[in-house]
Amino acid sequence: MFHSYLFPISYAFMTFPVAALFFTLPFLIVQYRKHGYINKVRAIMLYLLLLYLMNAYFLVLLPLPAARHNEPLAGIPYQLIPFNFIHDILKETNVSAQDVSTYWKLLTERAFLQVVFNIVLTVPFGLFLRYYFRTSWIRGILLCFLLSLSFEITQLTGIFGFYDHPYRVFDVDDLIMNTLGGMIGFLLAEWFSGLLPRIEHLDKEVDIAGKRVSYTRRAVALLFDGFICLILFNIATILDVPAAFWIVTGLYFMVFPFLNKGRTFGKWLVRIHLTGEAGRLKLTGLMIRYGLLYWIFFGLNLMIVTASLPSYGSTLFAFVIFVMDLWFAIHVLRRFFSKKPMLLYEQLSGTKHQITWQRPTPELAQKPAE
Known part of the structure; x- marks a missing residue:
């Protein structure tokens, strides 16, 4: 029986890297928007929560039927009598109430182990609810019940x-035991919390506005800005706008941030903005910064695809672009691991990124948490 549990757990761990990859982008956005930075404890807890939920659902759903057109279950696909598991245990058990030496046999019997499994399954969920999300008792019970209900409905509806057809029985006892397990975890969380940093104190004495803007944060902003620019570029191309790439990048990365306090949509999304020398952002600084990056670096790379040059000229041009790209890649890598992470076009333009975060006033900082 324990082997049947190891099978879905192994699949959950194998597919976790893929799920984590898709989870990372929304995780980063929410953390930047809500907290202003990435805290390692929060990151570890949320990825552990993702891993737990994957294990829980895999344990409940696997193994799957061999084909989509599966046969219906024998009998009624639901069991709505509360505490019917007691009847199942008494019917199948070899334990004798008069013989204490037979009690250990419960640990090997399917009906009893099924109850224990349904309790243990949601204990981690209760731990997460109380430690990380700081939920109340009422909300904790409701969320544990809803998680269990999602298990049962997914099975009953054939995913x-x-x-x-359904391939598992909807069992009201599973709802009861899962909810009980979640509440046991909720109780254990009080002891568990003493071993880890308090979630509500993670941001205490952290100067978020003074933190360095990471390349990861900048990459997330660039991802969304690049997507928006791609849409605008396609529209401009359809409208036969001349020099569409240079016009779109100039308006979006130079004019728009100048008028919007140094923010593009991507920068706003991750709470960063551009600032210039003495905190004043100038249009000339933006033109130097993004002129070097988009009009020269990316622009030359675009030209190698779109320009019509003689064969000898095309080869020479391609070689020059390759050398430039290689130099730029090495330059970025060196700055990535450097204590002075400003790139060349940032140094020449006198611009840099800052986190858009309002420092709390002394009165707010001293106010106790409600």
């Missing part, structure tokens, strides 16, 4: 219609 929401993917399979023709």
Whole structure:
């Protein structure tokens, strides 16, 4: 029986890197927007929560039927009598109430182990609810019940219609035991919290506005800005706007941030902005910064694809671009691991990124948490 549990757990761990990859972008955005920076404790806890939920659902859903057009279950696909598990245990057990030496046999019997499994399954969820999310008792019970209900509905509907028929029984006892397990975890969290930093104190005495803007944060902003620019570039191309790339990048990365306190949409999303010398952002600084990056570096790379040059000229041009790209890649890597991370176009333009975060006033900083 324990082997049947190891099978879905192994699949959960194997697919976790893929799920974590898709989880990372929304995780980064939420953390930057809500907290202003990435805290390692929060990151570890949320990725552990993702890993737990994957294990929980895999344990409940696997193994899957061999084909989508599966056969219906024998009998009624639901069990709505509360505490029917007691009847199942008494019916299958070899334990004798008069013989204490037979009690250990419960630990090897399917019906009893199924109850224990349903309790243990949601204990970690209760731990997360109380330690990380700081939920109340009422909300904790409701969320544990809803998690269990999602397990049962997913099974009853054949994973929401993917399979023709349910392949597991909807059991009200599972709802009860899962909710009980979550509340046990909720109780254990009080002891567990003493071993880890308090979640509500993670940002205490952290100067968020003074933190360095990481390349990861900048990359997330660039991802969204690049997507918006791609849409604008395609629109400009359809409208036959001449020099569409240079016009779009000039308006979006130079004019728009100048009028919007140094922010593009991507920068706003991750709470960063550009600032100039003495805290004043000038249009000339933006033109130097993004003129070097987009009009020269990216612009020359674009030209090698779109320009019509003689064969000898094309080869020479491609070689020059390759050398430039290689130099730029090495330059970025060196700055990535350097204590002075400003890139060349930032130094020449006198511009840099800052976190858009209002420092709390002394009165607010001293106010106790409600």
